[in-house]
Amino acid sequence: MIDLYNDILEVFKRHIDILFGISNIDFSAFKSNYKCALVFAVPHKELLSINNYKEEKFESLICEARDYIDVLLDEITTLLNAYKIQYYIPPVAQTSEETLIAPFSFKFASVNAGLGWIGKNDVLITEKYGPRVRLSAILINYDLPIGSPITMSKCPSACNICVNACPHTALSGRQWNIGIKREELIDFRLCNQKRSLFLKTHYRKNSCGLCMISCPLGIMKL
Numbered sequence: 003m004i005d006l007y008n009d010i011l012e013v014f015k016r017h018i019d020i021l022f023g024i025s026n027i028d029f030s031a032f033k034s035n036y037k038c039a040l041v042f043a044v045p046h047k048e049l050l051s052i053n054n055y056k057e058e059k060f061e062s063l064i065c066e067a068r069d070y071i072d073v074l075l076d077e078i079t080t081l082l083n084a085y086k087i088q089y090y091i092p093p094v095a096q097t098s099e100e101t102l103i104a105p106f107s108f109k110f111a112s113v114n115a116g117l118g119w120i121g122k123n124d125v126l127i128t129e130k131y132g133p134r135v136r137l138s139a140i141l142i143n144y145d146l147p148i149g150s151p152i153t154m155s156k157c158p159s160a161c162n163i164c165v166n167a168c169p170h171t172a173l174s175g176r177q178w179n180i181g182i183k184r185e186e187l188i189d190f191r192l193c194n195q196k197r198s199l200f201l202k203t204h205y206r207k208n209s210c211g212l213c214m215i216s217c218p219l220g221i222m223k224l
């Protein structure tokens with residue numbers, strides 16, 4: 003008999019620092035082919051603050067978290083393959099530099115699974131690590147117990163630390179709720195345009211993250 007959920011729990015017991023949950027995927031174009039998404043948030047190995055921020059360090063923490071995600075995906079897909087359950091790992095990359103939308107929103111799935119909310123910096127904020135996590139998801143064609151969505155921001159309304167940290171004033175300062183559109187929170191084209199200036203010299207975008215590492219959540223109480 004298949005006890006996939008229990009086996010997934012066993013995987014995450016071996017990786018106790020990782021936050022995970024199950025999201026419904028009714029919001030996604032993949033809903034006709036898969037039943038749910040397993041989403042997880044890998045914390046950065048070091049929780050940087052504005053006081054010890056260096057772009058190169060931030061970039062290397064992102065890369066390390068990405069490598070850890072590969073290890074987890076490997077363990078989970080091994081399980082799914084053993085049970086012969088269909089799955090799909092959606093790409094992180096946005097399909098268009100114009101819309102900057104990925105085929106499957108890890109952020110929206112994370113909110114749906116109850117991992118956190120979207121901060122004024124337009125990234126997932128978790129209770130435990132604040133925004134210092136990297137997200138991943140795997141679409142699974144098997145019913146698993148769906149988590150409860152978080153529908154409102156838990157950012158203190160008076161907090162604007164991340165908004166003020168953006169050197170390009172790309173953040174509006176509006177509070178998130180599950181119905182709000184991304185463009186109401188962030189001028190994502192401006193953010194992308196400024197970060198893309200790095201391509202000429204570094205062959206990658208500037209990972210910036212000033213609006214993430216300035217957030218006190220995850221390193222201190224507000």
Ligand code: SF4
Nearest residue numbers: 168193210211212213
């Ligand atoms: S990543 Fe950088 S440029 Fe983009 S919104 Fe955050 S602070 Fe601004």
Ligand code: SF4
Nearest residue numbers: 121122157161164217
């Ligand atoms: S800095 Fe303040 S407003 Fe911005 S994400 Fe963190 S808690 Fe929310």
